[in-house]
Amino acid sequence: MSLRINIVTLGVTDVAASRDFYEALGFAASSASQPEIVFFQVGPVVMALFAKDSLAEDAQLPHGHGRAGAVSLACNLESESAVDALLGKAQKIGATILKPPQKVFWGGYSGYFADPDGHPWEVAYNPHFTIDANGAVQLP
Amino acid sequence: MSLRINIVTLGVTDVAASRDFYEALGFAASSASQPEIVFFQVGPVVMALFAKDSLAEDAQLPHGHGRAGAVSLACNLESESAVDALLGKAQKIGATILKPPQKVFWGGYSGYFADPDGHPWEVAYNPHFTIDANGAVQLP
Numbered sequence: 001m002s003l004r005i006n007i008v009t010l011g012v013t014d015v016a017a018s019r020d021f022y023e024a025l026g027f028a029a030s031s032a033s034q035p036e037i038v039f040f041q042v043g044p045v046v047m048a049l050f051a052k053d054s055l056a057e058d059a060q061l062p063h064g065h066g067r068a069g070a071v072s073l074a075c076n077l078e079s080e081s082a083v084d085a086l087l088g089k090a091q092k093i094g095a096t097i098l099k100p101p102q103k104v105f106w107g108g109y110s111g112y113f114a115d116p117d118g119h120p121w122e123v124a125y126n127p128h129f130t131i132d133a134n135g136a137v138q139l140p
Numbered sequence: 141m142s143l144r145i146n147i148v149t150l151g152v153t154d155v156a157a158s159r160d161f162y163e164a165l166g167f168a169a170s171s172a173s174q175p176e177i178v179f180f181q182v183g184p185v186v187m188a189l190f191a192k193d194s195l196a197e198d199a200q201l202p203h204g205h206g207r208a209g210a211v212s213l214a215c216n217l218e219s220e221s222a223v224d225a226l227l228g229k230a231q232k233i234g235a236t237i238l239k240p241p242q243k244v245f246w247g248g249y250s251g252y253f254a255d256p257d258g259h260p261w262e263v264a265y266n267p268h269f270t271i272d273a274n275g276a277v278q279l280p
Contacts, residue, residue, distance in 0.1 A: 013256070021233065022255075025229065026229075117151070136184070
């Protein structure tokens, strides 16, 4: 069971403005970025900028939860069955399942659990992402 | 200027209970952990558990900010002057400085800036942490 942090997603008010901010700080946006979501390769980790309302909707967060300074952590695994196994383990040890694992619109398979303080963890299989030998997502 | 995510700190209600949760999920706590703060090596990234009120105090967050699902990101650099330079750059491009760089009680030197949505970034020099050739913190 390889639980790890692959992506730190910051829920933001204005994706374009936040992209400008992080580019000004010295990050280079990946070509995988889109108007709705921006990806940065930060060493072995990926940082994403995503509208906070979209993040709340994607994770099926309770209304009003964590909109200020919204963050999610993502663990990218190699297969749908690995996603099922990790979310099953999270549920077994008492985690709240925010979103059961399911096929999602971007072509992958993903679910979310919440830790004891409600921090949302996405567990995902993304066929568009390359995972290296160390388990890190490598953006284009 | 090597801005990177070294540590993802989750602000939690009960550090011991959250440690139990993450250990049950399969993480192994580092020997650097203390009752007040728990560290996990998650591949090249460090995840920390810290009381959310302590996190708010450490980052000098505005009252009530981000207590639900509190998270901070940390960038560990090689020297105090590198901390000054990065926080200076953040300020120059319009970031709010939450805490000017200063010597801190744990023996290091650190400051915080906020991104456009208030996500707190700590920029720190920590003489107790080993940083490898890739810029990753390596816990004992």
